[in-house]
Amino acid sequence: MAALQGLTRRSRTTRSLRSFGGYIAPLLLLTSSTMLISCEPKAPDGKTTVKIAGKAFQLDEALDELTRMKGLGGRASIPDDGGMIFVFPSIQVMQFVMRDCPVAIDVAFLDNSGRVLVFHEMTPEDPRKPGESKQAYEDRLKRYSSRFPARIAVETQGGMMKKLGLKAGDIIQFDKDSLLKRAK
Secondary structure, rough: HHHHHHHHHHHHHHHHHHHHHHHHHHHHHHHHHHHHHHOOOOOOOEEEEEEEEEEEEEEEEOHHHHHHHHHHOOOEEEEEEEEOEEEEEEOOOOOEEOOOOOOOOEEEOOOOOEEEEEEEEEEEOOOOOOOOHHHHHHHHOOEEOOOOOEEEEEEEEOHHHHHHHOOOEEEOOHHHHHHHHHHH
16 A cells, blocks of 8 residues: 555656646746847947848948948958948938948948848949049949938948849848937
């Protein structure tokens, strides 16, 4: 009888553990999911993590007029996972130029949801010539238009968007709300 009672106690304990285990598995899954989410790389200050066709980029933020005007001008190279994200205070048809840019750059113009309206492969322009006025230099630069009202533009290394198979209508993922609130 004592042996029988021992079996009964064990089976109750086993049942309790099984029942408790029903709570442990989902808890472990929830904990591991939370850990995965919190382990996402955080972009350094002044940069935003952007996903284009599944590839992560750390893009410099251009949220004010001065930074937007300079853009990637003067850079001798752009890393494979680098570039710039431009956010304007209002929606407008935009035109970008290759001012003081010695390297090729791709630009994608986006709507507020991050959907690609159009993208261009921009090629380097001849630098400003000695004696050439600032206005004459600006006037001769090729214009790359958003064609439609946009508020956001993303620039990457030249040829990257084509390499990733980006096309109009694709969504570029990033924290839009935070950037839109901070644009000046």
